Amino acid sequence: MSSLRAHRLSFSYTDASPILTDVDLCLTPGWYGIVGPNGAGKTTLLRLFAGDLAPDAGSLRLEPRGASIAVCPQAVERADAAIRALAEAEDGIARRLRGELLLDPAELGRWATLSPGERKRWQIGAALAAEPDLLLLDEPTNHIDADARALLAGALGGFRGIGACVSHDRELLDALTIGTIRVDRAAAQLYPGGYSAARELWEAEAREREEAHQRLRAEERQLRRRLGEERREQASADAERSIGKRAKGPRDHDARGMLANFRVSSAEARLSRSVGVTRRKLEKVSAEAGTFDFEKAVGRSVFVGYERSPAPWLFVLDAPEVRAGGGDGPVLLRDVRLSVGREDRIRIAGPNGGGKTTLVKALLAGARVPAAKVLYV
Known part of the structure; x- marks a missing residue:
């Protein structure tokens, strides 16, 4: 065969x-x-x-x-x-x-x-x-x-x-x-x-990847909250210890005081370890979530599905200058202050080389919506 x-x-x-x-x-x-x-x-x-x-x-x-x-x-x-x-x-x-x-x-x-x-x-x-x-x-x-x-x-x-x-x-x-x-x-x-059966399979795979990405993002948000709480708790413990040191007399070295100091030190060490563990977990989850490759459907009828954004502003750009090539090239636009609302329909016109595409890329860099919700053709 x-x-x-x-x-x-x-x-x-x-x-x-x-x-x-x-x-x-x-x-x-x-x-x-x-x-x-x-x-x-x-x-x-x-x-x-x-x-x-x-x-x-x-x-x-x-x-x-x-x-x-x-x-x-x-x-x-x-x-x-x-x-x-x-x-x-x-x-x-x-x-x-x-x-x-x-x-x-x-x-x-x-x-x-x-x-x-x-x-x-x-x-x-x-x-x-x-x-x-x-x-x-x-x-x-x-x-x-x-x-x-x-x-x-x-x-x-x-x-x-x-x-x-x-x-x-x-x-x-x-x-x-x-x-x-x-x-x-x-x-x-x-x-x-055939095509139809295969498409069902790869679209199911794409949905699974998207769901996995959403789970990672949810875990990332939870870890950020936890890290913030732990850091605030750590800062509070540091402040209390500093106040205690200033309030204690030079001869306060009794056993109970030493035991209290030991407990405070142990608690601070645990907090420090916890902050480190949470930070490392957050870095790992953020890195995994950042590698997700969004897959947009193409090749169908010319139709763009619309879902109203909860945010009133989709793109906001406030820049003294916008350069070609993402910052390394010549200045194409100056004093750009532009906000794009969720209901706006905008036409960008100008001569070749005037900065139209550069402006679009600058707006994308300041997007206030998830990348998966932006169709850039």
């Missing part, structure tokens, strides 16, 4: 941020969807599978040795040798595929006038006719209608090798795939099932 295995695979373009980091995957025969936000690295992963790119680290192995690969990129510019072979062949596979995909060999004579959807059917038909061990598709249903999509889904469903398909077509992915590779934030994780 053929397989495609990635072990700790990492890749980046030149000195840019990593596209993929420590990816572990194991694909066996069947179709797998590759999904994720635009620019996340879906096509990069496909090109790594194809061997067009070499990983910076880790390994990628297709078995058995010598297994064949067919790749169908988005654009189909010309009728290559594989397409011409499909048009001319008279074997059973070629005849079946031409029938399933409604391909007429005479169409090759007017290739320049064929629509992108017609060309795509020829491209995928030729790839299927080659019976590769690994078939890679990049957005196969772009620019095709519903009827052509149904033809493609039917033909692809008969493929018996390993198939990987980058697509935003959720209907196709749900109908075709047995697994879904989600590429996001330099990670690629394999989920069982």
Whole structure:
């Protein structure tokens, strides 16, 4: 049985941020969807599978040795040798595929006038006719209608090798795939099932992470209160001890006084230890809470859910100057005093380089709402 295995695979373009980091995957025969936000690295992963790119680290192995690969990129510019072979062949596979995909060999004579959807059917038909061990598709249903999509889904469903398909077509992915590779934030994780089933799983994971984050924040608030109480108690004990020392005469060294002093010293030591323990716990919890990576839903309809903020002011900026680059660049704005209320709708206009984006970033730095409640596009 053929397989495609990635072990700790990492890749980046030149000195840019990593596209993929420590990816572990194991694909066996069947179709797998590759999904994720635009620019996340879906096509990069496909090109790594194809061997067009070499990983910076880790390994990628297709078995058995010598297994064949067919790749169908988005654009189909010309009728290559594989397409011409499909048009001319008279074997059973070629005849079946031409029938399933409604391909007429005479169409090759007017290739320049064929629509992108017609060309795509020829491209995928030729790839299927080659019976590769690994078939890679990049957005196969772009620019095709519903009827052509149904033809493609039917033909692809008969493929018996390993198939990987980058697509935003959720209907196709749900109908075709047995697994879904989600590429996001330099990670690629394999989920069982088509797109809809896989999405339920990763959204449940996101909810669990959010709940864990909220628990950490609640613990952080509790520890801050406890630390404040302990410090006030410690300060009160220090003050009482200081007053006692000033009030005691030079000859007050009786046993009861010494015992009282010992008790006070012991209490102060316990308080000091307690403050130290609480402070260390707080530092640990704050660090854990600070590593939480908020995940915002993207790629859906253009709609932003609204929940009225309890705070009247969302952003407040009072700065003598605002510099480009977060403080190291030239001064772009001076004497900025700006407050954004929860009901405000504001347009920021100005020439290129005038400081519009810099102003937005300065406002974000002074946000009075949780980061999870801010959508910055």
